[in-house]
Amino acid sequence: MQRITITLDDDLLVTLDALSQQRGYNNRSEAIRDILRNTLTHEHTQHGGQNGYAVLSYVYEHEKRDLASRIVSAQHHHHDLSVSTLHVHINHDDCLEVAVLKGNMHEIQHFADDVIAQRGVRHGHLQCLTEE
Numbered sequence: 001m002q003r004i005t006i007t008l009d010d011d012l013l014v015t016l017d018a019l020s021q022q023r024g025y026n027n028r029s030e031a032i033r034d035i036l037r038n039t040l041t042h043e044h045t046q047h048g049g050q051n052g053y054a055v056l057s058y059v060y061e062h063e064k065r066d067l068a069s070r071i072v073s074a075q076h077h078h079h080d081l082s083v084s085t086l087h088v089h090i091n092h093d094d095c096l097e098v099a100v101l102k103g104n105m106h107e108i109q110h111f112a113d114d115v116i117a118q119r120g121v122r123h124g125h126l127q128c129l130t131e132e
C-alpha cells in the first residue's frame with residue numbers, strides 16, 4: 001500500500017465526509033478506496049449484459065440496526081444469482097461474507113450495489129469474471 005496526497009475543494013470534502021459517515025467508513029482513505037473500487041467495477045461491467053461469475057465480498061456489523069436482516073433480504077431478492085455464500089465471524093462485532101454469484105452482469109451489479117450501499121457495510125468489493 002502506498003500513501004498519496006490528493007487535493008479536494010471544500011464542497012467535495014464535505015460530500016466525502018457525509019458519505020463516509022453514511023456508509024460507516026472509519027476514515028477518508030477507506031471511503032476513497034471503496035469509491036474507487038466501485039467505479040472500477042462499474043467500468044468493468046459497462047460492456048453489455050454478459051453472463052458470467054462474480055465474487056462479492058464485504059464486512060458488516062451483525063448487530064447494527066437491521067443490517068443483517070437487510071442483507072439477507074437482498075440475498076433472497078436476488079436468489080437466482082446465488083451459487084454459494086460463505087459467512088465468517090471475524091471478531092465480536094464483524095462478519096465477513098463472500099458470495100459467489102452467477103448470471104447477468106447487470107443484475108449482479110445491482111445486487112452488489114444493494115449490499116455495498118447499506119449503511120454499516122464496509123470493504124465491499126465485487127470481482128467480475130466475464131468471458132471476454
Ligand code: NI
Nearest residue numbers: 062088089095
Ligand atoms: Ni457472523
